[in-house]
Amino acid sequence: xxxxxxxxxxxxxxxxxxxxxxxxxxxxxxxxxxxxxxxxxxxxxxxxxxxxxxxxxxxxxxxxxxxxxxxxxxxxxxxxxxxxxxxxxxxxxxxxxxxxxxxxxxxxxxxxxxxxxxxxxxxxxxxxxxxxxxxxxxxxxxxxxxxxxxxxxxxxxxxxxxxxxxxxxxxxxxxxxxxxxxxxxxxxxxxxxxxxxxxxxxxxxxxxxxxxxxxxxxxxxxxxxxxxxxxxxxxxxxxxxxxxxxxxxxxxxxxxxxxxxxxxxxxxxxxxxxxxxxxxxxxxxxxxxxxxxxxxxxxxxxxxxxxxxxxxxxxxxxxxxxxxxxxxxxxxxxxxxxxxxxxxxxxxxxxxxxxxxxxxxxxxxxxxxxxxxxxx
Numbered sequence: 460x461x462x463x464x465x466x467x468x469x470x471x472x473x474x475x476x477x478x479x480x481x482x483x484x485x486x487x488x489x490x491x492x493x494x495x496x497x498x499x500x501x502x503x504x505x506x507x508x509x510x511x512x513x514x515x516x517x518x519x520x521x522x523x524x525x526x527x528x529x530x531x532x533x534x535x536x537x538x539x540x541x542x543x544x545x546x547x548x549x550x551x552x553x554x555x556x557x558x559x560x561x562x563x564x565x566x567x568x569x570x571x572x573x574x575x576x577x578x579x580x581x582x583x584x585x586x587x588x589x590x591x592x593x594x595x596x597x598x599x600x601x602x603x604x605x606x607x608x609x610x611x612x613x614x615x616x617x618x619x620x621x622x623x624x625x626x627x628x629x630x631x632x633x634x635x636x637x638x639x640x641x642x643x644x645x646x647x648x649x650x651x652x653x654x655x656x657x658x659x660x661x662x663x664x665x666x667x668x669x670x671x672x673x674x675x676x677x678x679x680x681x682x683x684x685x686x687x688x689x690x691x692x693x694x695x696x697x698x699x700x701x702x703x704x705x706x707x708x709x710x711x712x713x714x715x716x717x718x719x720x721x722x723x724x725x726x727x728x729x730x731x732x733x734x735x736x737x738x739x740x741x742x743x744x745x746x747x748x749x750x751x752x753x754x755x756x757x758x759x760x761x762x763x764x765x766x767x768x769x770x771x772x773x774x775x776x777x778x779x780x781x782x783x784x785x786x787x788x789x790x791x792x793x794x795x796x797x798x799x800x801x802x803x804x805x806x807x808x809x810x811x812x813x814x815x816x817x818x819x820x821x822x823x824x825x826x827x828x829x830x831x832x833x834x835x
Contacts, residue, residue, distance in 0.1 A: 588637065
């Protein structure tokens with residue numbers, strides 16, 4: 460579809476004159492247009508952002524403002540604005556090239572992370588799970604470790620409880636993610652640069668594991684055998700639950716977010732209880748636990764396969780990209796004070812993500828191998 464046709468259909472959509480057939484034509488073009496480059500924008504509230512898009516669209520298309528557009532309800536016109544945005548961007552950006560320092564050829568080979576992890580058994584043996592064949596991986600100490608067809612790790616029930624000292628460790632590298640189903644049926648999903656230490660079989664007492672980094676749990680509840688997670692100086696006890704723990708070094712503390720069920724969190728002899736949709740924070744400088752409402756979609760985005768930024772500072776964004784794409788990040792110059800909002804699939808190549816960020820006009824990047832320098 461040529462740009463004149465796009466502009467004509469955009470005008471009709473904006474003024475309400477578009478026919479069902481024309482709308483289908485425009486939506487068909489949109490469905491085949493890679494609009495992901497424009498999903499990130501600087502931190503503006505929705506009405507401000509929508510107003511700016513509207514001004515850009517009508518200016519580029521040479522249209523006159525329609526008075527009634529100022530009285531729309533955001534929710535009723537959001538989809539139309541998104542369509543109009545891509546139509547306008549077709550002409551706005553068709554001749555615009557990314558920053559000269561965004562050397563595509565240097566980063567085209569930097570792929571997103573994937574199923575990578577190392578399993579260290581109690582006897583010290585290590586297994587590279589990315590390259591290990593499906594099927595039985597190891598036996599011994601009343602344990603049977605298997606790699607399933609979908610690439611996850613499972614433990615079969617032992618005829619006898621495993622020895623308390625028979626602890627295994629699953630570790631993900633930068634650019635890695637992995638899932639494991641423990642002997643009791645509990646699922647643990649590890650993000651990049653994370654680990655879980657656990658017994659190959661749980662005895663009759665508490666089921667205790669230790670984690671670092673970011674791990675999501677779906678615990679099989681057993682009132683007679685509480686499930687306990689140790690992270691730093693904090694102890695989290697399951698009361699029948701799905702929850703996420705974020706305890707990366709450099710994050711200045713631990714954040715535990717409850718998706719469903721109930722957990723208790725103990726730190727410095729203080730215990731709090733979380734309800735679904737709540738998060739608990741504690742910092743290395745203050746052992747107190749603060750409970751707030753949580754954004755579950757943002758918190759669990761990594762597990763569900765995408766990045767979600769909600770007024771996120773660029774330093775936090777680049778820390779996430781660094782772990783997932785296994786890149787080193789440096790900064791040159793003053794960072795923008797604005798936060799960033801947007802949603803990006805974690806299956807995108809690094810070049811696509813950096814282009815999206817550059818489109819905001821707030822930052823640029825210099826690429827040197829796997830080192831990314833953030834520039835104002």
